[in-house]
Amino acid sequence: MDSITREEFIKAKRHLDAEVIRKKFRKSTERYKLLEELYKFHDHFMAEEFYLHLIQNNFQVSMATVYNNLVFFEEVGLVLKHQFGKGQAARYERALGRKQHCHLICLRCNQIFEFCDPRIHHIQTTVEEHFGATVTGHSLTLYGECNREECKNANSTLESEY
CATH class of the missing domain: 1.10.10.10 (Winged helix-like DNA-binding domain superfamily/Winged helix DNA-binding domain)
Structure with missing residues (x-):
């Protein structure tokens, strides 16, 4: 493995x-x-x-x-x-x-970056309390342009479809 x-x-x-x-x-x-x-x-x-x-x-x-x-x-x-x-x-x-995680997608090179932020758990708890519900999962995807030198399309201009 x-x-x-x-x-x-x-x-x-x-x-x-x-x-x-x-x-x-x-x-x-x-x-x-x-x-x-x-x-x-x-x-x-x-x-x-x-x-x-x-x-x-x-x-x-x-x-x-x-x-x-x-x-x-x-x-x-x-x-x-x-x-x-x-x-x-x-x-x-x-x-x-x-582990539960969220995503950031580079619109230039399509690289997927995973991240975890403890504030999301706080948001889930707040939503559960407000609506009297149990959150069983979530999905958060952010779109942007990475600033990495190895970004294969770093000099291109984008028109976002998101």
Whole structure:
């Protein structure tokens, strides 16, 4: 395992076991291999990037199988799917073993920066108290232009679609 601990992957595998049984799916070796490879990714990825990773690692699978399993993994809470703007390909990230976080997207280079801010927890608590509700999650995505030297489009002019 690269970016997660063995224990985190075992937890994900057990979760998949339970969902496969609950949905009366077959326990295919292919699905478990996809989960293992998916949980090696630390960053956000597109389905096509995942597919290429699999092919480069001599795992013969169709793009349709990748898409179908990503949909299934999302349904059962093993991956999160993000749509970071109009015309942008969906990006995925593993769900288990990740702390709650928010995103900043550079509109020039499409780099995704993750951040955590304790004030968001305070906002959630305030909202819960005000509305008499329980917040079970949140999504905050900020868009901007990074100032990194390695930003591949640092000198371009943008017209935001966000």
